[in-house]
Amino acid sequence: MASIHFDKVSKVYGDGTLAVQELDLEIAEGEFVVLVGPSGCGKTTALRMVAGLEEISDGEIRIGDRVVNDLAPRERDVAMVFQSYALYPHMSVRQNIAFGLRMRKVTKADQHRRVEEIAKILGLTEHLDRRPAQLSGGQRQRVAMGRAIVREPRAFLMDEPLSNLDAKLRVQMRAEIARIQRRLKVTTLYVTHDQVEAMTMADRVAVMRRGILQQTDAPQRVYESPANLFVASFVGSPPMNLLEARLERSPSGLLCRLGRSELEVGLRPELERFVGRTIGLGVRPEHVREVNGDDGDRRLQGEVLLVEALGAELLVHVAVNAQPLLVEDVLEGAGDDEAALPTAATTEGETTILARFDAESRIREGDRVELAFDARRLHFFDLETGRSIRPIGAPVPAGVAG
Amino acid sequence: MRIRRRTLGRIGTNLLALLVFAVMLFPIYWMVSTAFKPGRDTLAYTPQWFPRHPTLSNFHDAIHRAYFWSDVKNSLIIVGTVVLLSLALAFLAALALAKFNFYGRKAFIVLIIGVQMVPLNALVIPLYLLLSRAHQVNKLSGVIVIYLVFVLPFTVWTLRGFMLGVPRELEEAAMVDGTTRFGAFVRVLLPLVAPGLVATSIFAFIQAWNEFLVAYVFLQSSDKQTLTVWLAKFTTLRGTEWGPLMAGATLTALPVVAFFLLVQKRVAFGLTAGAVRG
Numbered sequence: 035m036a037s038i039h040f041d042k043v044s045k046v047y048g049d050g051t052l053a054v055q056e057l058d059l060e061i062a063e064g065e066f067v068v069l070v071g072p073s074g075c076g077k078t079t080a081l082r083m084v085a086g087l088e089e090i091s092d093g094e095i096r097i098g099d100r101v102v103n104d105l106a107p108r109e110r111d112v113a114m115v116f117q118s119y120a121l122y123p124h125m126s127v128r129q130n131i132a133f134g135l136r137m138r139k140v141t142k143a144d145q146h147r148r149v150e151e152i153a154k155i156l157g158l159t160e161h162l163d164r165r166p167a168q169l170s171g172g173q174r175q176r177v178a179m180g181r182a183i184v185r186e187p188r189a190f191l192m193d194e195p196l197s198n199l200d201a202k203l204r205v206q207m208r209a210e211i212a213r214i215q216r217r218l219k220v221t222t223l224y225v226t227h228d229q230v231e232a233m234t235m236a237d238r239v240a241v242m243r244r245g246i247l248q249q250t251d252a253p254q255r256v257y258e259s260p261a262n263l264f265v266a267s268f269v270g271s272p273p274m275n276l277l278e279a280r281l282e283r284s285p286s287g288l289l290c291r292l293g294r295s296e297l298e299v300g301l302r303p304e305l306e307r308f309v310g311r312t313i314g315l316g317v318r319p320e321h322v323r324e325v326n327g328d329d330g331d332r333r334l335q336g337e338v339l340l341v342e343a344l345g346a347e348l349l350v351h352v353a354v355n356a357q358p359l360l361v362e363d364v365l366e367g368a369g370d371d372e373a374a375l376p377t378a379a380t381t382e383g384e385t386t387i388l389a390r391f392d393a394e395s396r397i398r399e400g401d402r403v404e405l406a407f408d409a410r411r412l413h414f415f416d417l418e419t420g421r422s423i424r425p426i427g428a429p430v431p432a433g434v435a436g
Numbered sequence: 437m438r439i440r441r442r443t444l445g446r447i448g449t450n451l452l453a454l455l456v457f458a459v460m461l462f463p464i465y466w467m468v469s470t471a472f473k474p475g476r477d478t479l480a481y482t483p484q485w486f487p488r489h490p491t492l493s494n495f496h497d498a499i500h501r502a503y504f505w506s507d508v509k510n511s512l513i514i515v516g517t518v519v520l521l522s523l524a525l526a527f528l529a530a531l532a533l534a535k536f537n538f539y540g541r542k543a544f545i546v547l548i549i550g551v552q553m554v555p556l557n558a559l560v561i562p563l564y565l566l567l568s569r570a571h572q573v574n575k576l577s578g579v580i581v582i583y584l585v586f587v588l589p590f591t592v593w594t595l596r597g598f599m600l601g602v603p604r605e606l607e608e609a610a611m612v613d614g615t616t617r618f619g620a621f622v623r624v625l626l627p628l629v630a631p632g633l634v635a636t637s638i639f640a641f642i643q644a645w646n647e648f649l650v651a652y653v654f655l656q657s658s659d660k661q662t663l664t665v666w667l668a669k670f671t672t673l674r675g676t677e678w679g680p681l682m683a684g685a686t687l688t689a690l691p692v693v694a695f696f697l698l699v700q701k702r703v704a705f706g707l708t709a710g711a712v713r714g
Contacts, residue, residue: 087608107611114612120605124627137614181613191612 035221036098036188037063038084043093045079045245053079055245056093061189064219066212067250070232071242072268072366077225080242081191084223085114097188108137113182117194119174121166127153127177128162134185152180155214172203183214189221196231208234229269233257241265243366259413263314263359263420266413267367272319272349274413275387276364278357279315281308290315293355293383295334299409304426313423314359314415319349321411322389324397325404334405339386341399348391352403358385363420467689470682471495478678494683501680503658507666510655511645512691514576514662518583518644519637522591526636527629529588530595531621535607545596548589556586560653567654574656582654583644591636598632599625634699641695645688663688 038061045054054076061067069077082088084095086107095102102110113134121130128149135145153159156176166174175195182190195211196204212235215222226232232239233253241248241256241264249261260266266274279290279297287301288309297315299305305313325333336354389405391397414423470478471494472487498504532538533545563582564573572578602625610620626633648664655661667688670681 085608085612087611106616107608108614108616110612112612114609116605116609118603118605120603120609122606122610122624133610134613137619181609185613 035063035219037061037065037096038189038221038223039094039096040080041094041096043080043083043095044091045076045083045088046091053245054083057245057247059240059247059250061221061223063221066215066222066224066235066237067240068224068226068232068236068238069240069242070226070229070268071248073227074244075242076245077227077242078193079245081114081193081223081225084110084189085112085191086110111185111187112189112191113185113187114191115178115182115193115195117197119166119178119195119198121174121177121181123166126163126165127158127169127180130166130177131180131184134181138185148184149180152184155183156180171199172207175199175203175207179211179214183218187220189223190215192222192224194226194228195224197226197228204231211235230271233269239269241268243268259422259424260316261422263316263361263363263415263422264367266316266415266422267364270318272388272390273367274316274318275322276359276415277315277385277387278312278359280312281305281310283309292334293357295355297334297407299412302414302425304423305414308414308416308423312417314361314413314417316413316415317407317411319388319390321408322387322405323408324391324395325406334387334407336387336403336405338397338399338401338403341397343393345393347393348395348397350389350391350395350397350403352387352389352405353384354387354405355383356385356387357383361417361420464689467682467685470678471686473679475679478682494679495687497677497680498684498687501666501669501684503661503666504684506659507661507663510576510660511662511664514580514583515641515644517580518587519640521580521584522587522640523633523637525584526588526591526595527626527633529592530599531625533592534596534599535604535621548593552589557649560649563650564653573654574660576655576660579651579654579662582650583640583647587640587643591640594636594639595629595632598629602628638696638699642692645692 038059040057040059043054043057044052046052057076057080059067069080071077079088083090084097084102086102086105086109090103097110097112122133125133131149131152132145135148140148149162150159153162156179158173158176158180161169161173161177166177169177175198178195182192192211196207199207208231215235224231224235236253238250239253239256240250243264249256249265256265256269260269260274263276267276277292279292282289282291284296284298286298288299288305290297290299290313292315334354334356336352338350339353340351342349342351387405397403415421416423469485469487472490472492473484474489474491474493477484477488533541567573567578567582570578572581606624606628607617607620610624611617615623646664647662648668651662651665652668655665663684667681667684670677670684
C-alpha cells in the first residue's frame, strides 16, 4: 500500500490537445479518491498516467516515495480495473485472476490458495472454471475486481468500472466495491463521470473539468460548498437551481432581484462589493419549499409545470419569473445528467426551478405556488470568475481552481 | 400460398447449391476414380463412372517413378519453411501495422495491397535475373524466398485484421498485471489471433504446395523439383499417361487435404467474445 502524488502533472497529446493541466493531487495511503467530471475532462488520462499506460508530458507522479514517470506499468505494482473489464477471453476465470500472480512468479500453491480466497469473497467459486464469455455482466465485473484484488497491489486504479452494468446492479456493486476497499484499505483512485458514484463511494472527491482540477474535498463538503459554478451544477442530482440575480440594497440589508420578484437575503458583508451587479444565485432543490407564515418577503411566485412522484418525495418543476443562468460553466456541468434536467419553461423571461417536496404535499400540475428559499442555504457566485462568493471568515476549500 | 412459394424458393436454392457442389466435386472425383482404373479403361469410348476393375498399379507406377520421393521431400521443405517463416514474419509485421503508430504506416498498408495486384507471371523474368545474380537459381532457398514474398502481403493483411479485432485494453491489462509489452503480445494477443494464424497458414500452405510456374522456371535439375513439376513429366512427346498421372495428382493433393483437416478445428472464430461487454 502506498500514497499517490500528482505533482504539477500535465499531459499534452501529439496533436496539441492539453488533456491534463498541472494536476496537483495527493491520495493518502488507504484513501478512496474519486476523480469525477464530464467526459473528456482528462480524468481517465490522469488515471492512465498513474498506471503507466500514458506518458507523462510534464510534472511528476509518485507512488509511495518512488517517482514512477519512467517505470513500465509492470514495475509500478498497481492494479487496474477497466471500464470494459478487459478479461482475457481465452483463459478461465481462475486463470484470469491468477494471471498477475503467475507473471510475478508466485508459487503454484500460493496462486491456488489466493485465487480460491478471492473467489470466495466475490462469490465466484462455482464459476472459476468458466470462460468470461459464459458469465453475466455482473460476474465479469467481479472477475475484473478479483484480478485486481488478488495481487495485493500498492494501489487500485479503477476506470469507470460500473458504467457497463445496469442500474440495479450498479448500485449493488457500488456498495460492494466500497466495502471491499474499506476492508482491504488499499489506496484507490477511481474515475467516473457519475457524480452519484463519486458522492457515495469516495473519502474525497476531486472534480475535474477540461484538464483542470476544480475542487477536492469530502463529498459532503463539495456538495454543500461548491467552489465554483461548474462544480455547483455538476454535483447533485437533481442539480442545483441556478439563477441570475441583481444585488440591491434594501432596508434590512441586501436583496436579490430575480425578474419581477425580490428575495431578501439579509446582511451579507461578503456580498457588499457586488451591490448593483448581477451575480449567480444557487439553491439546491431540497432547500426550496412552499411558503409558510414566517417567510415574509422571501418568496417567489410560480406555476407548477410538472410533478414527478419519486415515492419518498416529489420532484416539482416550477416556472418562475427569473433569468436562468446560462453561462458555459453551468451548461457543461449539467450536460451529462439528463435524468434530472428541469423541463424547459415555455415563456421568455421564465425559468424552471426544481424543488423537492414532501410526498404528502398535495401540489398538482397547473397550480400556482409561492416558493421560499432557505436563506442560509443560498449559494452566490461571482459571474466574472465563476467562483463561489464565500462568507467572510469561512474556510476556503482545498484545491480550488478558477 | 405464401408458405408454398417460400418452400419452392428454398428447394430452388438448394438445387442450385447441389449443382455448384457437383460441378466443383466432379473433377476431383474423376481424378480419383481414374487413378484406380487400369490403363485400358481410362480412355474407353464409353466413360466408366466407377472403376470396374479397381487397381493400385497406377499408384505403384507413380511412386516408383524417378525422383518421386526426392520431390516430395523438396515440396515439404519448401512449404514447411514458407509456412513457418510467413507466420512469424506476418505476425510481427501485422503487429506493427495494427498496434503501433509510425510514420508512413498508411502508405505501407496501401503498398501491401498494391503489391498483390501485380501478376506473378509478369515478374518471372525479372525475378529470374535478380535471383541468378544472387546465385539462387536451381536452389530451394530461391523458390522459398519468392513464395514468401508472394504469400506475405495477404497473410500480413489478414492477420492485421484479426489483431484490430482484439481490444487494446487486453494488452494494457496484461501490462499492468506484470508482463512486458512484448509479453502482452505473446500471452494475450497471440492466442487470440490463433484462428487468423490458422487461416493464413492454410493459405500459405496451399499457395506454396500448388505453385507450378515459378518452380518450373527456377528449379531445373530433376532432384531439386517440386511435386507439381514432377507431375508435368507424365505428359511426354508420346502422349500422356493418364492413369499414373491421376494417381500422382491424387497423392499430391493428399497433404493439402490432410493439413486442412488437421488445423480446421482451430478456425474457431469469435474467440474474443466475452473479453469486453458483448
